[in-house]
Amino acid sequence: MTQKRYAIIDIETTGGRAVRDKITEIAIVVHDGEKIIETYESLVNPETPIPYNITRITGIDDKMVEDAPKFYEIAKEVVRITEGAVFVAHNVRFDYGFIREEFKRLGYSYSRKQLCTVRLSRQAFPGLKSYSLGNLIKHFGISVDARHRAMADTKATVELFEKIMGIETGEDTVTDLINLGIKESMLPKSWTVETIHALPDECGVYYMHDEFGNCVYVGKSINIRKRIAQHFAEKSEKSAKLQRLVHDITYELTGSELGALLLESHEIKRLVPPVNRAQRAKHFPYAIYTFENEQGYLCYDTAKMTAKMRKQYNIVGEFPKLIKAKNRLSYAVREFELCEKYCGLDKSSTACFKFHLRQCKGACKYDETPEEYNERARQALDLMGVVFEEDFFIIDKGRDDDEHLVVLVQDGDYQGFGYIGKDCMESHEDIFECINRYPDNPENKRIIARFLSDTGKVKVVKI
Numbered sequence: 001m002t003q004k005r006y007a008i009i010d011i012e013t014t015g016g017r018a019v020r021d022k023i024t025e026i027a028i029v030v031h032d033g034e035k036i037i038e039t040y041e042s043l044v045n046p047e048t049p050i051p052y053n054i055t056r057i058t059g060i061d062d063k064m065v066e067d068a069p070k071f072y073e074i075a076k077e078v079v080r081i082t083e084g085a086v087f088v089a090h091n092v093r094f095d096y097g098f099i100r101e102e103f104k105r106l107g108y109s110y111s112r113k114q115l116c117t118v119r120l121s122r123q124a125f126p127g128l129k130s131y132s133l134g135n136l137i138k139h140f141g142i143s144v145d146a147r148h149r150a151m152a153d154t155k156a157t158v159e160l161f162e163k164i165m166g167i168e169t170g171e172d173t174v175t176d177l178i179n180l181g182i183k184e185s186m187l188p189k190s191w192t193v194e195t196i197h198a199l200p201d202e203c204g205v206y207y208m209h210d211e212f213g214n215c216v217y218v219g220k221s222i223n224i225r226k227r228i229a230q231h232f233a234e235k236s237e238k239s240a241k242l243q244r245l246v247h248d249i250t251y252e253l254t255g256s257e258l259g260a261l262l263l264e265s266h267e268i269k270r271l272v273p274p275v276n277r278a279q280r281a282k283h284f285p286y287a288i289y290t291f292e293n294e295q296g297y298l299c300y301d302t303a304k305m306t307a308k309m310r311k312q313y314n315i316v317g318e319f320p321k322l323i324k325a326k327n328r329l330s331y332a333v334r335e336f337e338l339c340e341k342y343c344g345l346d347k348s349s350t351a352c353f354k355f356h357l358r359q360c361k362g363a364c365k366y367d368e369t370p371e372e373y374n375e376r377a378r379q380a381l382d383l384m385g386v387v388f389e390e391d392f393f394i395i396d397k398g399r400d401d402d403e404h405l406v407v408l409v410q411d412g413d414y415q416g417f418g419y420i421g422k423d424c425m426e427s428h429e430d431i432f433e434c435i436n437r438y439p440d441n442p443e444n445k446r447i448i449a450r451f452l453s454d455t456g457k458v459k460v461v462k463i
Contacts, residue, residue, distance in 0.1 A: 004032045004033055005030065005031075005032060005084055005085040005086070006030070006031045006032070006033065006085055006086045006088045006115070006161070007028055007029075007030055007031075007081060007082040007085035007086065007087055007088060007112075008028070008029045008030075008031055008088040008089070008154055008157050008158050008161060009026070009027065009028050009029075009082075009087060009088065009089050009095050009099075009154060010026075010027050010089060010090070010095065010150045010151075010153040010154040010157060011023050011024075011025065011026045011027075011095050011098055011099065011150055012024045012025040012026075012054075012058045012060055012148065012149065012150050013046075013054075013098055014046050014048060014049075014050050014051060014054055015051065015054065016094075017401070018094075018097040018098045018100075018101040019101060019400055019401045020401055021046075021098075022044075022046030022047065022048055022071070022102070023044045023046060023071060023098055023099070023102060024043065024044055024046050024050060024054075024058070024060050024065055025041070025042070025043050025044060025058070025060060025149065025150040026040075026041065026042055026044060026074070026078070026099075026150055027039075027040070027041040027150035027151035027153075027154040028040045028041070028078070028081050028082065028154070029154050029155065029158050030081060030085060031088075031158060031161065031162075033165055033171070034165075036158065038081065039151075040077065040081050041150060041151045041154075042068065042069060042074055043060070043064060043065050043068035043069075044065065044068055044069065044070065044071055044074065045065045045066065045067075045068045045069065045070045046065065047070060049062055050062050050065070057148050058148045058149065059146070059148070059149065060149075071102045071106075072106055075102070075103065075106060075108070078099065079110075082112055085112065086112065086113045086114065086115050086178055087099075087112040087113065087114045087115070088114075088115045088116075088117060088157070088161065089114075089115075089116065089117065089157065090116070090117045090118055090133045090153070090157050090160070091116065091118050092114045092115060092116040092117075092118075093116070093201070096112070096114055111197065111198045112197070113178055113193070113194070113197045114178075114197070115174065115177055115178050116177070117157055117160055117161060117164070118131050119177060120161075120164050120173060120174065120177060121136060121160065121164065123173050123177075124163075124164045124167055124169075124170060124173060125164075133153060133156060133157065133160075134147065136156075136160055137156050140159070140160065140163060142156050142159050142160065144156050178193075179193050180193070180196060180197075180225075180226075180229035180233065181229065181233040182196070182229055182232050182233045186232045186233070186235075186239070186243060187232050187243065188232075188242070188243055188244075188245075188246040188247060189247075190211075190247050190248070191246075195249070196225060196228050196229050196232075197225070199224050199225040199228055199249070199251065200224050200225060200251070200253065201223045201224070201225045201226065202223070202224060202253050202255075203220075203221070203222045203223070203224075203253065203254055203255060203256065203257055203259075203260050204220070204221070204224055204251050204252050204253040204254045204255075204260055205218065205219070205220045205251065205252050205254065205260055205263045205264050205267060206218070206219055206220070206221070206224050206227070206228065206249060206250070206251040206252075207249065207250045207251065207252075207267070207271075208242060208245075208246045208248075208249050208273075208275075209246070209247060209248045209249065209250065210245050210246065210247050211247040211248075213248075215271045215273050216242070216245045216246060216273050216274055216275050217242060217245075217246070217273050217275040217276055218264055218267045218268050218271060218273050218276055219231075219264065220254075220257075220260040220261060220263070220264035221260070222257050222260070224251055228249065238275065241275055242275060245274075245275070253399050254399065254405065255396075255397050255398045255399035255400070255403075255405055255419075256396040256397050256398070256405040258394065258396050258405070258407065258447070258448075258451050258458060259396065259405045259407075259417055261447045262407065262414075262417055262438070262444060262447060262448075263417075265441070265443050265444055265447065266438050266439070266444075269439075269441070284318035284319060284320055284443075285304050285305060285320070286302060286303070286304055286305070286318070286319045286320070286321060286322045286324070286325045287302065287303060287304075287305045287310070287313065287315045287316075287317065287318050287319070287325065288300055288301070288302055288315070288316050288317040288318075288319075288325050288328060288329060288384050289301060289302075289303065289313040289314055289315050289316065290314050290316050290381070291313075291314060293342070295366070295370060296370035296374075297339075297342050297363055297370050297373055297374065297377075298342075298370075298373070298374045298377040298378065299342040299343070299344075299377075300316070300329055300332070300338075300342070300343045300344060300377075300380075300384075301343070301344030302322060302325040302326055302329065302344055304322070305318075316381055316384040317384040317442055318442065318443070326345065328384060329343045329344065329345060329384075330345065332380040332384065333345065333354070334359075335380065336376040336377070336379060336380045337359060337360060337361055337376065338360070338373075338376060338377060338380060339352050339354065339355070339360045339361075339363045339364045339373070340352040340353065340354050340360065340364075341364040342363060342364065342373075342377070351364050351365050352364045361373070384442070388409050388412050388413070388445070388448075389412070390462055390463075391409065391410045391411070391462070391463040392409050392460050392461060392462045392463055393406050393407065393408055393409075393428075393431055393460070393461040393463065394406070394407040394409070394448070394451070394452075394458045394459070394460055394461075395458065395459040395460075395461060396458045396459070398419050398420075399419065402421055402422055402423075403419050403420060403421050403422060404419070404420055404422060404425070405417060405418075405419055406418055406419070406420055406431055406434060406435065407448065408431075408432070408435045409448065410463070413440040413445075414438070414440045414444040414445060414448060415435060415437060415438070415440070416435045416436050416437040416438040417435065417436065417438070418434035418435045418436045419434060420434040428463060
């Protein structure tokens with residue numbers, strides 16, 4: 001083991017949301033993997049009332065924290081005691097998220113390697129019914145003076161940690177989780193595991209740059225740190241290419257996954273990163289393309305496209321699966337009474353099946369002229385993508401609890417998105433002003449349509 005310093009931490013809070021609630025108590029036990037080397041604990045004045053239901057659980061009330069230090073008064077000590085240590089907690093995302101948010105309020109960026117004893121316990125002791133701290137305390141007979149008090153729960157976590165370290169594979173499991181499953185040898189030359197640990201575990205778009213600052217890859221994730229770790233933990237052609245090319249990484253937080261998808265789509269088209277370009281055909285390999293046949297009829301068909309083929313075909317829509325492309329064509333056939341033969345859906349040598357059902361006007365038997373047929377076929381071009389018949393805003397979560405992300409769809413097209421404070425949405429005019437305009441494309445429409453189809457995922461406000 002190269003890492004011999006673990007800051008095992010538990011906190012009590014006024015509630016469950018780091019951006020809204022505050023810390024009321026903190027306990028830290030520094031461990032070297034074999035024994036305790038330092039301890040620290042303090043009540044914390046949260047500068048806000050402690051809800052009664054929280055007091056019932058923790059026993060901490062407003063009177064107890066009245067004369068306790070505020071977080072900014074203990075922040076320097078928290079930095080000192082956790083410096084160079086792995087931040088360890090049971091459900092680490094909760095404790096780490098609160099402490100990082102407290103530092104964020106002070107204008108300080110707090111970053112540590114993290115280790116979750118819930119995940120550790122699952123790997124070390126498989127098959128238990130529950131991996132909650134309470135259940136593990138009962139299972140192992142760990143003695144606890146006062147549950148839901150910071151130092152008592154921290155000491156219980158310390159004992160659990162020591163049990164994990166004591167098993168044959170314990171140290172290897174700990175190292176693997178700390179390093180996010182990554183071997184340093186798989187990272188770009190200028191990176192260490194700390195480079196990845198310093199990334200946010202939040203939703204957004206990330207940009208990988210070469211040594212000259214050129215963007216070589218753009219991606220999105222609901223957890224940027226986790227996604228970047230996955231890039232370099234897996235063995236693939238793309239991972240090897242990124243390892244060879246990447247020197248630096250930047251990111252932009254979006255809060256909303258919808259915002260991340262829309263921004264990623266725009267940035268890939270704007271920057272044309274070489275690694276994305278190589279991957280594009282794999283993401284949307286199937287296309288609907290259009291052509292005019294020898295008789296002058298405007299036809300559609302589907303095909304799996306290579307990068308070379310894309311330059312030779314007039315593509316009107318791209319899809320991740322062939323069935324999705326054919327379904328879109330079938331929809332256009334129904335809406336505009338198009339001929340299935342001229343849409344690649346009927347390969348017979350006679351009149352199409354729809355003609356016998358009187359749902360095709362007979363272009364396949366030349367009963368309808370190319371001019372008459374092509375008028376409807378051109379209208380169907382719009383349906384090869386997604387068409388929105390109404391104007392509306394999509395309201396989604398922003399980058400913090402005080403704002404919303406807003407997406408504008410108007411005149412049948414995606415217009416762009418932006419952020420607005422929750423207390424600034426008094427009128428549609430206010431919302432319009434926050435929109436940053438972006439060019440539309442069929443992919444954006446599909447992204448929006450997918451989110452709209454997921455009932456309850458986003459809020460829609462008609463204009």
